[in-house]
Amino acid sequence: MKHRLRYIILYLLFFTKVVHSFGQTVDAPDIQFVSINPYTNEVSIAWLQSTNTNIEFTRIHYVYDKTSIIKALTIIDIPENKDDTLIFKTDTIGVFTTQADEAPLSFATDAYTNTNENSISLDKYHTTMIVESSVGECGGEITLSWNPYQGYDAIVSNYTIVEVTGINTETTIAEVPANQTSYIISPNGESDRRFFIEATIETNGTAYTTTSQMMNITEESYTYPENIYISSISCSVENYFTLHIETDAQSDFTSHIIERSFLNRINFVPYDTIAIPRGTAEFTYIIPQKYSSDSLFFYKITAVDDCGNSIVSSQIVNPIEVRIQTFSEHEHFLSWDKGLMWEEEYDSCKIYRVTNMNHEEKIATLPASEESYVDEITDFAIDPHICYYIVATQKRDSMPNTTQSHYACVDKESHVYVPNTFNPHSSFEENRIFKPKYAYIAGTYTMQIFSRNGSKIFESSDINKGWDGTIRNKAAAEGTYLYAIHITLPNGENISKNGAINLIFQSE
Numbered sequence: 270m271k272h273r274l275r276y277i278i279l280y281l282l283f284f285t286k287v288v289h290s291f292g293q294t295v296d297a298p299d300i301q302f303v304s305i306n307p308y309t310n311e312v313s314i315a316w317l318q319s320t321n322t323n324i325e326f327t328r329i330h331y332v333y334d335k336t337s338i339i340k341a342l343t344i345i346d347i348p349e350n351k352d353d354t355l356i357f358k359t360d361t362i363g364v365f366t367t368q369a370d371e372a373p374l375s376f377a378t379d380a381y382t383n384t385n386e387n388s389i390s391l392d393k394y395h396t397t398m399i400v401e402s403s404v405g406e407c408g409g410e411i412t413l414s415w416n417p418y419q420g421y422d423a424i425v426s427n428y429t430i431v432e433v434t435g436i437n438t439e440t441t442i443a444e445v446p447a448n449q450t451s452y453i454i455s456p457n458g459e460s461d462r463r464f465f466i467e468a469t470i471e472t473n474g475t476a477y478t479t480t481s482q483m484m485n486i487t488e489e490s491y492t493y494p495e496n497i498y499i500s501s502i503s504c505s506v507e508n509y510f511t512l513h514i515e516t517d518a519q520s521d522f523t524s525h526i527i528e529r530s531f532l533n534r535i536n537f538v539p540y541d542t543i544a545i546p547r548g549t550a551e552f553t554y555i556i557p558q559k560y561s562s563d564s565l566f567f568y569k570i571t572a573v574d575d576c577g578n579s580i581v582s583s584q585i586v587n588p589i590e591v592r593i594q595t596f597s598e599h600e601h602f603l604s605w606d607k608g609l610m611w612e613e614e615y616d617s618c619k620i621y622r623v624t625n626m627n628h629e630e631k632i633a634t635l636p637a638s639e640e641s642y643v644d645e646i647t648d649f650a651i652d653p654h655i656c657y658y659i660v661a662t663q664k665r666d667s668m669p670n671t672t673q674s675h676y677a678c679v680d681k682e683s684h685v686y687v688p689n690t691f692n693p694h695s696s697f698e699e700n701r702i703f704k705p706k707y708a709y710i711a712g713t714y715t716m717q718i719f720s721r722n723g724s725k726i727f728e729s730s731d732i733n734k735g736w737d738g739t740i741r742n743k744a745a746a747e748g749t750y751l752y753a754i755h756i757t758l759p760n761g762e763n764i765s766k767n768g769a770i771n772l773i774f775q776s777e
Contacts, residue, residue, distance in 0.1 A: 296320040297388035298327050298350075298378040300420065301472045303395040304479035307465035308437065310370045312397065315354040317473070319380035319388065324350035328387075331364050332375040332394045339391040341377060350380065370482035373399050373416050395420035398481040400466045409456035409488050415481055417450050418468040426469040426476075430454070433463040433483070460490045494520035494572045497583045502672040504658065506623070508560040510588055510675070511553050514570060518550040522580060524573050527554065529566040534585050537569065560675040565590060589659050589674035598681070598708065599646040605659050605674060607640065615661040616669075620644070623656040623676065625711050626759050637661070650732060652759045653681040653709035684708040685764055687754065690771040693738040703770055704735025705754060712758040718770075719751040726750075738772050747772055 298316040305312055314329060326348050330341035342364040347353060359365040359374070367374065377394040381387040400415040418425050425447040432440045432454075442464070443452060454464075466481040494517035501513040512527075523544045528537040545552045556568070571582040587608045594602040607615060615637035622632045622644065633642055644657070656678040663670040684707060691703040704716070710732060718727035718736050726745070727736045738745055754766040 295324075295380055295382055295386050295388040297390035297393065298380055299422070299473060300376065300378055300393065300395045301475065302420065302423070302470060302477040302479045303374075303376050303397050305369050305397050305482045307433070307480055307483035309358075310368070310482060311356050311358050312369050312374070312376075313354055313356050314376050314378075314395075315477075316378050317352050318350045321350070321380060321382060323382045323384065324380045325383045326381050327353070328379045328381060329355055330377040330379065330391060330394075332377050332391060335375065335394075339394075341391050344376075346381075369397065371399070373397050375419075393421035395423065398466055398468060398479070400464065400481045400484045402464070402484050402486050404486065404488050409491065411454040411456070411462070411486060411488070412451060413454065413464055413466070413484065414451040415466045417447075418470060418479060420470065420472065423470045423472045426471065429467040429469070431465050431467055433465070456488065460488050462486045462488070491521045492519050494522060494581050497525075497570055497572055497581055499568070499570065499583050499586050500670050502586060502588050504560070504588065504673050504675050506627070506656070506676055508675050510556045510560060512556065512568065512570070512586070514545070514552045514554060514583070516545055516549055516552055516572075518548050520572065521547065522572055522574055523547060524575070524577075526571045526573055526577075527556075527568065528571060528582075529568050530585075531566055534567050537567075540568075560588070562590075586672070589661060589672060591657060591659055591674045591677035593657065593677050593679050595679060596643065599649075601644045601646075601655070601657075601679060602641065603644060603657055603659075603677075604641040607637070607661060608672060608674075616664050617662050619660045619662070621658050621660065623658070624651040626652060626654075649708040650711060651709060652711040653683045654760065655679055655681060681709040683710055683758065683762075683764065685710060685754070685756065685766055687752070687766050687768060687770075689769070690773060691738070692773050692775055693744070694774050694776050702735040702737055703752070703772075704729075705732070705766065707732060710756060710758070710764075712756060714754075714756050716752060716754045719753070721749060721751070723751075732756075738774075744774065745772060747774055 296319045298319050301315045303314050326346045328346050329344040331344050332341045334340035359369045373396050375394040375396040377391045379388045379390055396419040398415050398418050403412045427444050429444050430442040430452050432442050464484045468479050470477050498515040499512050500515050503511045525543050525545055526539050527541040529540045530537045567585050567587045569583050569585045572580045589605050589608045591605045596602050618635045619631055620633040620642055622630050656676045658676050659674040661672050686706040693701050695701050714732045716729050720726055726740050749769050749771055752770050756764040
């Protein structure tokens with residue numbers, strides 16, 4: 270009985286010792302925050318000491334895998350047990366394959382006792398913030414984004430976006446709530462900019478600030494066009510208008526929108542998109558739609574960025590519109606609206622007549638105040654299709670500005686009258702030569718004169734050169750002769766006249 274009692278006492282003493290050895294709880298040091306110095310990329314890890322009194326050292330862990338089983342590598346063991354902060358650079362410690370300014374890094378702390386006991390707190394890690402950026406293609410807007418601050422027992426109050434200028438002058442750009450992890454910053458004309466993110470957190474009832482690395486941004490520098498100007502308008506004979514455009518050759522933007530408004534200068538809509546190459550100071554644009562009297566448009570051209578945002582627009586222009594009224598067979602009344610081209614008044618207007626398909630003749634120069642003109646046709650050896658256009662000019666130091674109207678045309682009726690008698694001795698000059706009278710005749714012309722037996726005695730290809738009643742420089746016999754006249758107009762139309770002419774010699 271005594272031996273059994275002795276064994277029971279020894280067993281109880283051993284059990285008590287075992288329970289004491291394995292039952293001690295080691296309290297881990299509490300991390301308060303981790304941070305990156307934006308200027309040096311140094312990492313700061315701050316913690317509070319363990320509540321245990323027999324702590325021999327504190328171990329700082331780099332937590333590199335949190336996917337399933339948390340894995341960590343030792344950074345350093347720090348003797349004693351106290352509130353402390355570790356500051357270091359990741360590129361000086363071999364355990365890091367990713368540096369502090371490249372990706373978020375997670376850290377944890379554990380305490381080790383002098384009896385070889387330790388806390389287990391790898392799941393109580395804190396993670397640094399990394400800010401990233403992207404620059405928009407449309408005007409250089411900067412988007413900053415960052416990973417949220419994560420820390421055991423840490424609560425984020427807000428984030429502050431800080432810009433650094435000059436010699437490390439810090440300016441708060443914005444404060445955003447804890448659930449926001451991105452922010453858009455407008456361009457300010459500077460190509461090189463620096464930012465970092467500051468998080469306000471609370472850990473164990475104490476407020477701290479923690480920062481990200483510095484984000485250095487070099488924006489692509491753009492040169493914006495300072496102006497765009499429509500210097501003149503010209504028109505082809507087919508009535509297609511061309512805008513002559515002066516652009517800023519220094520501009521980096523090539524996209525331009527042709528806008529137009531029907532009958533007013535308010536409701537402009539996109540009409541066409543064109544690309545003006547970089548370095549171009551002058552450019553021409555042919556309006557695809559042919560002019561018609563019911564399609565009077567106002568135009569302007571706008572330079573846009575890569576996303577279609579307007580940068581600068583030209584002045585509003587519209588061509589001169591010309592109208593024709595027929596006063597008589599040989600008189601045309603022209604009137605025109607000067608159109609909207611420049612802020613200043615025109616200096617002069619020139620009127621051009623186009624005949625025989627492509628023969629241009631300036632018929633008048635008028636002051637800018639005039640808006641009408643009567644044209645009298647005196648030469649009828651012209652094609653029946655007659656056109657007019659107006660050119661308005663404004664003087665300036667370099668080349669003058671000009672704007673041209675469309676081609677306004679009128680079609681006359683061709684007339685050919687052949688007399689039946691002529692008298693070389695007549696006192697009236699127009700009766701001494703046999704030739705047709707005509708109006709609005711052009712093109713190729715032939716006239717042949719035949720004797721009564723069919724012999725050709727005269728031929729002319731000039732409508733103004735007729736037969737004077739002679740054969741080989743001798744007066745022909747009085748009587749009847751035959752004529753054949755053939756005309757091919759420029760438009761391909763044929764006119765033929767055949768008949769008899771009486772030659773007489775009588776003094777009047």
